[in-house]
Amino acid sequence: MENAAVSRLAWAAMLLAGLLVVFLLWQFDPNQAGNPFPPCPSRWLTGLYCPGCGATRALHALVHGNLEKALSMNVMFVFAIPLVALLVLHQLVKLPSAMVLVATFFSDARPWAWCLISYAILRNLPWYPFSLLAPG
Amino acid sequence: MRCPNCSAETSDQALECDFCGHQFIDGAGTQSPAPPPTPPSGLGRATFSASEPTYTPPQPSYSPPPVHSDNPYSANYPSSSRPSNQGYAKGSVPNHLVWAILATLCCCLPGGIVAIVYAAQVDGKLAGGDYEGALSSSNNAKLWSWISFGIGGFFTLIYFIAIFTGAIADPGRY
Numbered sequence: 001m002e003n004a005a006v007s008r009l010a011w012a013a014m015l016l017a018g019l020l021v022v023f024l025l026w027q028f029d030p031n032q033a034g035n036p037f038p039p040c041p042s043r044w045l046t047g048l049y050c051p052g053c054g055a056t057r058a059l060h061a062l063v064h065g066n067l068e069k070a071l072s073m074n075v076m077f078v079f080a081i082p083l084v085a086l087l088v089l090h091q092l093v094k095l096p097s098a099m100v101l102v103a104t105f106f107s108d109a110r111p112w113a114w115c116l117i118s119y120a121i122l123r124n125l126p127w128y129p130f131s132l133l134a135p136g
Numbered sequence: 137m138r139c140p141n142c143s144a145e146t147s148d149q150a151l152e153c154d155f156c157g158h159q160f161i162d163g164a165g166t167q168s169p170a171p172p173p174t175p176p177s178g179l180g181r182a183t184f185s186a187s188e189p190t191y192t193p194p195q196p197s198y199s200p201p202p203v204h205s206d207n208p209y210s211a212n213y214p215s216s217s218r219p220s221n222q223g224y225a226k227g228s229v230p231n232h233l234v235w236a237i238l239a240t241l242c243c244c245l246p247g248g249i250v251a252i253v254y255a256a257q258v259d260g261k262l263a264g265g266d267y268e269g270a271l272s273s274s275n276n277a278k279l280w281s282w283i284s285f286g287i288g289g290f291f292t293l294i295y296f297i298a299i300f301t302g303a304i305a306d307p308g309r310y
Contacts, residue, residue, distance in 0.1 A: 036299075038291070038292045038295045038296070039295075041245060041287075041288070041291045042245055042246065050240075050245075050246075051240050051241060051248075051249075052240060052241040052242055052248075055241055055242065076241075077241055080237065080241060084234060084237055084238065084241075087233065087234045087237075088234055091234065104226060104227065107226070107227060107231070107233055108226060108259050109231045109233045109236070109252060109255035109256040109258060109259050109277075110256040110259050110260060112233060112236075112237060112252060112255070112256070113252045113253055113255070113256035114256075116237070116240055116249065116252055117249060117252075117253075120249065
């Protein structure tokens with residue numbers, strides 16, 4: 001009873017947050033000057049790209065149906081969206097067993113740590129194959 | 137649920153096996169390895185002659201389920217309550233991975249990376265059989281996710297205040 005209420009509240013909150021983000025991304029362009037989206041604090045402080053840099057612009061491109069531009073902004077973020085959504089769902093609701101198998105496969109943190117840390121380093125390298133990983 | 141004594145399939149709510157009468161202690165899966173209290177014949181008794189037909193005390197509540205297969209359900213339905221040093225089931229200690237990923241990708245702060253390294257330690261230590269170490273890494277992973285979300289939220293708040301008061305006109309597009 002109490003768990004069900006908390007779960008329903010979590011669903012409502014996530015749905016509202018998702019709709020708000022989609023609405024803001026539909027209305028405002030993070031590529032334009034003076035947009036309302038906050039910049040990345042670590043890029044602002046250090047000048048380096050973090051694993052999340054370009055995520056807002058990637059989401060903006062996705063909301064406007066431009067997958068190619070989204071991938072050029074933050075390729076790992078685009079691939080992480082469905083996986084993270086699956087992991088969040090796995091925590092909130094009882095999933096079909098096939099999806100539980102996939103969620104269990106991706107819930108090991110060690111490959112995630114390797115991918116994200118090497119991504120954080122590689123996308124700051126200024127040479128050709130790595131420069132594709134930088135936003136833009 | 138499968139009876140640990142005679143392997144017959146019984147309902148999950150059953151307190152004892154419909155076929156051999158084996159009693160299940162605590163439907164959550166901590167079946168006792170003790171022999172059935174009333175074996176149907178002398179044949180069953182003979183194999184347990186070395187031990188008294190009393191229940192072994194339940195395992196302490198913090199004792200994690202051991203791994204016996206790659207089945208994701210093995211965490212919930214272990215076939216034995218005997219601890220093993222072979223490593224523990226994935227997910228028997230939460231690694232808080234989702235929050236670490238979200239903190240890394242959305243809050244853009246090194247704290248998310250720290251959280252994800254601790255989350256990776258949880259899985260590494262579980263696989264190596266270090267339950268206590270996994271618990272401590274799990275707590276650290278949660279702590280660092282919250283630190284990142286806190287700093288990220290604080291920064292965003294400061295940013296909006298600065299924009300609203302006109303202190304920053306255009307800080308750039310990152």
